[in-house]
Structures are given as C-alpha cells and as structure tokens.
Amino acid sequence: MTKVYELDESNIFFKKYRGELTEGITYNPSNDTLLWVDIIRGEVHRVKLSREEEEEIEKSHEVLKFEDGQESIGAIGLTNDDNIVIICAKYGICKGNFKKGEIEYIVEYNHTQEQKKRLRSNDGIIDPWGHLWIGVMTDFPVAEQEGVKPEGRLYRINCHDLTIETMVQDCFISNGLNFSFNGKKFYWTDSLTYKIWSFDYDYISNTLSNKQEFINMKTIETGESPEPDGLTIDKNDEIYSAIFSAGKIVHLNQQAEITEIFKLPTPKITCVTIGGSKNNQLFITSAKDGSLGGYLYKIQLNKSLNGKIKFVWGGKS
Structure with a gap:
C-alpha cells in the first residue's frame, strides 16, 4: 500500500531564500552542509545544517556566482576538500572555491560553435570511481524559440585525464541519474519521454548495455506532463524521483512500484536528496x-532513509 505524505508551507526550509530554478540539491556529510544550485542565476549555495534556527542558517549561507550573466550551472559534485566543488557550467566543468569565492574552468565540452550556443549542462553526478557524469540539453534561449530538441547528450568525464566520452546521445532532457549500490546498474532519466531507464554498466570497458524502461510516469500520473526530474537512490537501490509539474516526490522500489508519495504545495519540483546527520x-x-x-x-x-553517500571527485581538488 502506498503511503502519502501531504506537505505544506511549514515544510519550507530556509524561508528567507527563494531562487528562480533551484536544482542539484546535495548533502555533504563531511561537514553537515547542504548545497544546491540555481541554474538560471548561475549560483551555487551552501548552508550549515547544524544551525537549526533560521537566523543562524542565514548567517551560514554562502554563494558562489559567475560574474558572466550568460553562464548557468546545472549540477555540482563534491571533492575531498569541503570548500571546493565541481561545477557543471554552460560550456563545461569548473572548480568552485568557497574560501576564495572563485570559479574557474578546468575542461570545456568538445562542442562546435553552434553547440556552444545551443546547449548547457543539466543534471550530473560523481560515480563510485570518482568520475563525473553530466548531461547537456537545449539551452533556455533556444528552447524558447524552437522547443527542446533531441540534441542532448550524457557525458562521462574522466577524473584523471579529463577526457570526455559520450555515453548517451540524441536525448531530450538528460536528467536524474545514479548508480546501484554495487555500481553494476545505472539509472538515467530523459524527462520529456516521461521515463527513467535502467542500464547494465561495465566499469572496465566503460560501457552501458541492456537499456530497459524502468518506469513511464505518463502511464501512472494523470497530469498533462509528469516529467521525472532529479533523483536520488538509497543503499537498497530504491529511487526517490522528483516529478516536475506534478508537485511530488515518488519513492520507487526495485520493481518500480511506488511505495511512498510526498506531495508538495507547488507543482514544479526539480530534485531531491537524502540528508541530515541521521539520514x-x-x-x-x-x-x-x-x-x-x-x-x-x-x-x-521518523526513520533512517538508508541514504547512499554521494561520491567525491577522484581528480585533484
């Protein structure tokens, strides 16, 4: 039986902050901090969760931001240095330094000039071996004129030599992604197909195979456009997926059955993570x-969610 949780305004965290398009929510257990991005504003945010009072959370609030107003940030990854994060920006991958307040590119995508105009980073993760997987998709100005096109890709960036390999191509919105606990299954979302897909993954050859539809939200949700967005996965390989436009988080077991639904008081839900010192x-x-x-x-x-700790970048911090 599916449990349903109704959320309301009292569930808002850090009420003095409101973004445009918040995404990439990440818990860092090393220093008990919560990080997220605002894609449109090109910002990375961080607060300390140990500061429970609103005023204390506000005092701990830090922001990294591009000076270039044309930039965007789709996702972030943790490193071995709590003050340095991997940033997935419009043209490639950067390092952001909270101590210095700086962002600098370390590698750009192998895009043509036309692709540089049309594409931007979206969701991404660090895999169990320290490499970065990042999706790119049609950027906002292009999408406003033409709609989102099947020109998206999913890249894997090697943390040791920064080589870029294409893992999936010709998709619409490369989105929520993660690995099973043993690293042999890979889950990946293409939002405009309304589907989360599963693959077999072989690390030695770095290949994805046996692509299977894990779930099609269109067959479950009655709304017009129930797009699965960001997701997280626990140690039991159960998925929590944000359903954009449907205003909810769905908890899926390994058989793709919905065991829990968390209903939010706003429709455009983008991402979810498991966090807190007690998980x-x-x-x-x-x-x-x-x-x-x-x-x-x-x-x-009132229970531990058995969250899987996010992996850190395996290259130099």
Whole structure:
C-alpha cells in the first residue's frame, strides 16, 4: 500500500531564500552542509545544517556566482576538500572555491560553435570511481524559440585525464541519474519521454548495455506532463524521483512500484536528496512560479532513509 505524505508551507526550509530554478540539491556529510544550485542565476549555495534556527542558517549561507550573466550551472559534485566543488557550467566543468569565492574552468565540452550556443549542462553526478557524469540539453534561449530538441547528450568525464566520452546521445532532457549500490546498474532519466531507464554498466570497458524502461510516469500520473526530474537512490537501490509539474516526490522500489508519495504545495519540483546527520531527512528543490515555487523544502521522517553517500571527485581538488 502506498503511503502519502501531504506537505505544506511549514515544510519550507530556509524561508528567507527563494531562487528562480533551484536544482542539484546535495548533502555533504563531511561537514553537515547542504548545497544546491540555481541554474538560471548561475549560483551555487551552501548552508550549515547544524544551525537549526533560521537566523543562524542565514548567517551560514554562502554563494558562489559567475560574474558572466550568460553562464548557468546545472549540477555540482563534491571533492575531498569541503570548500571546493565541481561545477557543471554552460560550456563545461569548473572548480568552485568557497574560501576564495572563485570559479574557474578546468575542461570545456568538445562542442562546435553552434553547440556552444545551443546547449548547457543539466543534471550530473560523481560515480563510485570518482568520475563525473553530466548531461547537456537545449539551452533556455533556444528552447524558447524552437522547443527542446533531441540534441542532448550524457557525458562521462574522466577524473584523471579529463577526457570526455559520450555515453548517451540524441536525448531530450538528460536528467536524474545514479548508480546501484554495487555500481553494476545505472539509472538515467530523459524527462520529456516521461521515463527513467535502467542500464547494465561495465566499469572496465566503460560501457552501458541492456537499456530497459524502468518506469513511464505518463502511464501512472494523470497530469498533462509528469516529467521525472532529479533523483536520488538509497543503499537498497530504491529511487526517490522528483516529478516536475506534478508537485511530488515518488519513492520507487526495485520493481518500480511506488511505495511512498510526498506531495508538495507547488507543482514544479526539480530534485531531491537524502540528508541530515541521521539520514532521516529529505531535501527538495523547486522552480519559482506563482505559488510556493523556488523554495527549498525539508521533510523530517521518523526513520533512517538508508541514504547512499554521494561520491567525491577522484581528480585533484
């Protein structure tokens, strides 16, 4: 039986902050901090979770931001240095330094000039071996004129030599992705197909195979456009997926059965992560709209969610 949790305005986390398109929510257990990005504003944010009072959270709030207004940030990855993060920017991968307040590119995508105009980074993760997987998709100005085109790709960036390999191509919105606990299964979302896919993954050859439809949200949701967005996975290989436009997080077991639904008071839910020192909290991002979008949300549960710690970049910090 599916459990349903109804959230409301009281679940807003850090009420003094409201973004445009918040995404990439990440918990760092090393220093008990929560990080997220605002794609449109080109910002990376960080707060300390040990500061429970709103004023204390605000005091701990740090922001890394591009000076170039044309930039965007789709996702982030942790490193062995708590003050340095991997940033997935419009043209490639950067390192951001919270101590210095700086962002600098370390590698650009192998894009043509036309692709540089049309594409941007979207969701990404660090894999169990320290490499970065990052999707690119049609950028906002192009999408406003032409719609989102099947020109997206999923790249793997080797942490040792920064070589870039294409793992998936000709997709719409490369989105929520993660590995099974043993690293042999890979889950990946193409939002405009409404599907999460599963693959077999061989690390030695770095190949994906046996692509299978894991779930099609269009067959389950009654809404017009229930797009699976960002996701996280626990040690039991159960997925928590944010369903954009449907205003909810769905918890899926290994058989793709929905065991829990968390309903949010705003429709445009973008990403979710498991966090907190006791692994008993869900943190959720959203896109700004006329309701309560753009805020972060926190769900406090009375059980440990058995969250899988996010891996760190295996290259130099």
